[in-house]
Amino acid sequence: MIEFVNVHYYYKENSSLILNNISFTINKGEFIGIVGRNGSGKSTLARMFNGILIPSKGKVLVDGLDTRKAEDLIKIRRKVGLLLPNPDNQIVSSVVEEDVAFGLENLGIKPEEIRLQVDEALKLVEMEEFKKHPPYLLSGGQKQRVALAGILALKPDYLVLDEPTSMIEPEGRKLITGLLKQINSELGVALIWITHDLEEIIEADRILVVANGKVKEYKKPKELLGKADIWKEAGIEPLAITQFMQNLKQYGIDFKPEEFTVQEMVDFLCRLK
Amino acid sequence: MPIKIKGVTHIYKKGTPFEKKALEDIFLNIENGEILGIMGKSGSGKSTFLQLLNGLLRPCRGKIIVDDYDITMIPADEIAAVRREVGLVFQFPEEQIFETDVYKEIAFGPKNLGIDEKKTFERVKTAMKLTGLEYVKFKDRRPNELSGGEKRRVGIADILALNPRYLLLDEPFAALDYEGRRKIYQSIKELNQTRGTTTIIVSHNLEYLVPVCNRLLILADGRVKLDIKIDEIALYIKEIKNLGVSPPLHHEVLYYLKEKGFNINVKVRTREEAAREIAKYLGTLKDEVKSG
Amino acid sequence: MVKNIGLGQYIPGNSILHRLDPRSKVIGTVILVVGTFTSAYPVETGIFLGTVLILGALSQVGIRYYFDSLKPLLYLILITAFFQVLLAEEELGQRFDAALNLGLRLFIIIFSMQVLMGTTSPLSLTSGMEKMLSPLKRIKFPVHELIMIMTISLRFIPLYIEDWERIKKAQMSRGINFEEKSIIKRLKNYISVLIPLLRISFQRAVDLATAMESRCYQGEGERSHLNVLKFTPYDFMYIGIIGGVWLITIWL
Numbered sequence: 001m002i003e004f005v006n007v008h009y010y011y012k013e014n015s016s017l018i019l020n021n022i023s024f025t026i027n028k029g030e031f032i033g034i035v036g037r038n039g040s041g042k043s044t045l046a047r048m049f050n051g052i053l054i055p056s057k058g059k060v061l062v063d064g065l066d067t068r069k070a071e072d073l074i075k076i077r078r079k080v081g082l083l084l085p086n087p088d089n090q091i092v093s094s095v096v097e098e099d100v101a102f103g104l105e106n107l108g109i110k111p112e113e114i115r116l117q118v119d120e121a122l123k124l125v126e127m128e129e130f131k132k133h134p135p136y137l138l139s140g141g142q143k144q145r146v147a148l149a150g151i152l153a154l155k156p157d158y159l160v161l162d163e164p165t166s167m168i169e170p171e172g173r174k175l176i177t178g179l180l181k182q183i184n185s186e187l188g189v190a191l192i193w194i195t196h197d198l199e200e201i202i203e204a205d206r207i208l209v210v211a212n213g214k215v216k217e218y219k220k221p222k223e224l225l226g227k228a229d230i231w232k233e234a235g236i237e238p239l240a241i242t243q244f245m246q247n248l249k250q251y252g253i254d255f256k257p258e259e260f261t262v263q264e265m266v267d268f269l270c271r272l273k
Numbered sequence: 274m275p276i277k278i279k280g281v282t283h284i285y286k287k288g289t290p291f292e293k294k295a296l297e298d299i300f301l302n303i304e305n306g307e308i309l310g311i312m313g314k315s316g317s318g319k320s321t322f323l324q325l326l327n328g329l330l331r332p333c334r335g336k337i338i339v340d341d342y343d344i345t346m347i348p349a350d351e352i353a354a355v356r357r358e359v360g361l362v363f364q365f366p367e368e369q370i371f372e373t374d375v376y377k378e379i380a381f382g383p384k385n386l387g388i389d390e391k392k393t394f395e396r397v398k399t400a401m402k403l404t405g406l407e408y409v410k411f412k413d414r415r416p417n418e419l420s421g422g423e424k425r426r427v428g429i430a431d432i433l434a435l436n437p438r439y440l441l442l443d444e445p446f447a448a449l450d451y452e453g454r455r456k457i458y459q460s461i462k463e464l465n466q467t468r469g470t471t472t473i474i475v476s477h478n479l480e481y482l483v484p485v486c487n488r489l490l491i492l493a494d495g496r497v498k499l500d501i502k503i504d505e506i507a508l509y510i511k512e513i514k515n516l517g518v519s520p521p522l523h524h525e526v527l528y529y530l531k532e533k534g535f536n537i538n539v540k541v542r543t544r545e546e547a548a549r550e551i552a553k554y555l556g557t558l559k560d561e562v563k564s565g
Numbered sequence: 566m567v568k569n570i571g572l573g574q575y576i577p578g579n580s581i582l583h584r585l586d587p588r589s590k591v592i593g594t595v596i597l598v599v600g601t602f603t604s605a606y607p608v609e610t611g612i613f614l615g616t617v618l619i620l621g622a623l624s625q626v627g628i629r630y631y632f633d634s635l636k637p638l639l640y641l642i643l644i645t646a647f648f649q650v651l652l653a654e655e656e657l658g659q660r661f662d663a664a665l666n667l668g669l670r671l672f673i674i675i676f677s678m679q680v681l682m683g684t685t686s687p688l689s690l691t692s693g694m695e696k697m698l699s700p701l702k703r704i705k706f707p708v709h710e711l712i713m714i715m716t717i718s719l720r721f722i723p724l725y726i727e728d729w730e731r732i733k734k735a736q737m738s739r740g741i742n743f744e745e746k747s748i749i750k751r752l753k754n755y756i757s758v759l760i761p762l763l764r765i766s767f768q769r770a771v772d773l774a775t776a777m778e779s780r781c782y783q784g785e786g787e788r789s790h791l792n793v794l795k796f797t798p799y800d801f802m803y804i805g806i807i808g809g810v811w812l813i814t815i816w817l
Contacts, residue, residue, distance in 0.1 A: 037450055037452065038420050038421040038422055038449070038450045038452075038453060039420045039421065047775065050779055052775050052778060052779065074781050074783070077778070077779055077780070077781050078781060081779065081780075082775070082776070082779040084772055084775065084776060085448075086772060088724055088769070089768070089769045089772035089773055089776065090772065090773065090776035091720065092716065092717060092720060092773070092776075092777060093688065093716060093720060094687060094688055094716070094719045094720045095686070095688055097791065098688060098791055098792070101790075101791035102777075102780055102782075103780035103781050103782075104789075104791075105788045105789050105790055105791065106780060106781040106782050106783060106788055107781055107789075108786070108787050108788060108789045109789055110789065111789060111790060111791060111792075111793050114789065114790075114791045115791065118791060134723075135720070136723040136724065136727075139315070147776070150780060151779070151780065154780065154781070163448070166447075166448040167447075167448065169314075169315040169477065170314075170477040170478070171314055171315065171517075196448075196449075196450045196451070235450040235451055235452055236450070236451060237451040237454075240480060240521065240522040240523070240544075241522055243544060244522055244523050244526070244544050244547070244548065247523075247544045247545050247547070247548035248548045248551065248552070250545075250548065251548050251549055251551070251552030251557060251558055252552055252557035252558065253548075253551065253552055253555065253557050262522060262525055262526060262529070263529075265526055266526055266529040266530060266533065269526070269530060269551060269555070270530070270533050270535075272555050272557075273535070273555065324734075327738055329734055329737060329738060349744075350744070353740060353742055356737065356738050356740060357740055360738065361738040362738075363731070363734065363735040363738070366735065368731075368732060368735065368761050368764075368765065369732060369735040369736055369739070369757075369761055370761065371756070371757050371760035371761050381739070381757075382739045382740050385739075385740055385741060386740055431739055432738070432739065435739065435740055
């Protein structure tokens, strides 16, 4: 369990608050979406889960360990992985497999053990055939999968994803999105997923909307699709289907259920004929 | 004057083992005032296409005629004039910001051309207005005091201050939130309406192009695979999908309805227009809306 | 992407030399360099020439690689030799001889380094260096930090080349001319590339530090390695043979 307890964050004493008295908890295995406008403090929030940033006031507990205690940071960081938007800035080594090994090497783990974990992590992100490649010959999506493997090799319980697909070409995106959801459903790793793309987190258990330094919590985004004001506050574009349903409503075609696929919508309209 | 592209082929690292064909035998006319959207997977030749149009790259074969001049024949020391006429905004243009405040940054381009203070001032003001950056509020801001979306618009204003007659935008919506995207739509539309600027936008998301473009091009393997008006999308759903592009949802719905026997006009652009056509067919269109 | 095969580029392969431990290759190269410098001309230098040519053949990276990457240095050798001919005080015949003497030595030294760089990946070279320098840790020399800096530099150099080219193009489309005739103006124009490049580098550095810390990097303390360096009989043989050649030239 990760607990944020009355967390405040500011750059300087008396300067404006980036985060203003935030409290929430995240359980093991959960899938949490975090949304908010550019500059709302989402990235600051992301860096507090594993003690890269420490609250100015209040505390963050990871399975009971306090991120303010320097001696617990390594334990915390083994539990909480952090993936950044730009893969190029996260890859340390000039060979894929050596980069994936970086975290394990830092912990002083035996070479045979590292080999096993590295191979397993690369397999998980479907990059094993590239293990001897230099990263700069890979596509953006492939590089991001290498960065992900480097985090998964440490076997984290929680994965904080800071806009993991925003710098990736569209072909690479779907694969990463799919992999992440699989890691959540099959390995039980909790996802804390920051994004501007509602589609990515539509299946989340809960979402947190960050605005003006505060966090609002909502259950099941799938059931909130029609609530335009929530998405507006989060600076997020509603799904195309939600917007289209609103256009149709304007012209007198009313929908009872809020959730729809394209086919269901077509069938529904056919019945009206 | 339109842009005419005649049989353009571009090959990177020609004559080496790393040779890579980016564009092959492209024929295309781009009419004045058009807003053309270009889609294609990474490596389909989109970015190459833009760089050829403003003379940053020279094609291996073929002609590119802008304002009646074949820009492929212009000598290297005069090509800068072409780049002013055909402004190219790169992906993440905020990267190029290097001056200490917004005014200086946008003024750099015109000053560098030897334009005097007064005219430069006018240009900066107009460029800021066009990109939705309020002059008094933003002129003295330092780059690090701007949000991501604002920086992006400063990057675009940098190019607009050169008064280009053609504007090329490479992935202008990448990594922006909804609000940021909408502001850029407004800029493109206003520029097109007030100056008649011909605009070419490269994006990976067709939903992003539909609100502003009136023509769509899909590139694949260095060739033009589809060239249609934006309101014809619903007629080409199959082709679009086969090219690996997801069509906008409302066009897809129209396409399926037509297939199921709806005798309906599918030549529409926006969601709203699509909804209206469906309502018209189903007879739910209210009177007050009908007249408005 | 780095386009041309530059000086000292690694060429992946599977030759005997590729499979050797980087440490033995470094030691071998040091012996060749020192030996060549101290060798007597022409017999002993000739022996070294023969040795590096054989190594060049064993490396299986192709004559073309040596030729291409030696080309710029060839000028250096020729100029040095030319001045030797021009400025020395001996008779002409002797001067040519002296020039050849110097040119040959330079050639051997550069060639032996080419063999090392061509057959050893930068990364295994750095981990080899780390092992060889590790005794220096006892006198508080920051070996680990130095090696980490080298590793990261190797990773980021191709990125900076890309950044440089991309920003330069973006500024060119803003009308900035990098082929200005006046040097001062040209330098001034390059500032428009340098400042964004610095900002990007700073952002990269901040992100990299975050990513490294998130993966439990502590700066100090023992790190382990995925690929462990191991001396094989071939390594001893290699050092033995090169050392032997050296001893023979000394004995001669």
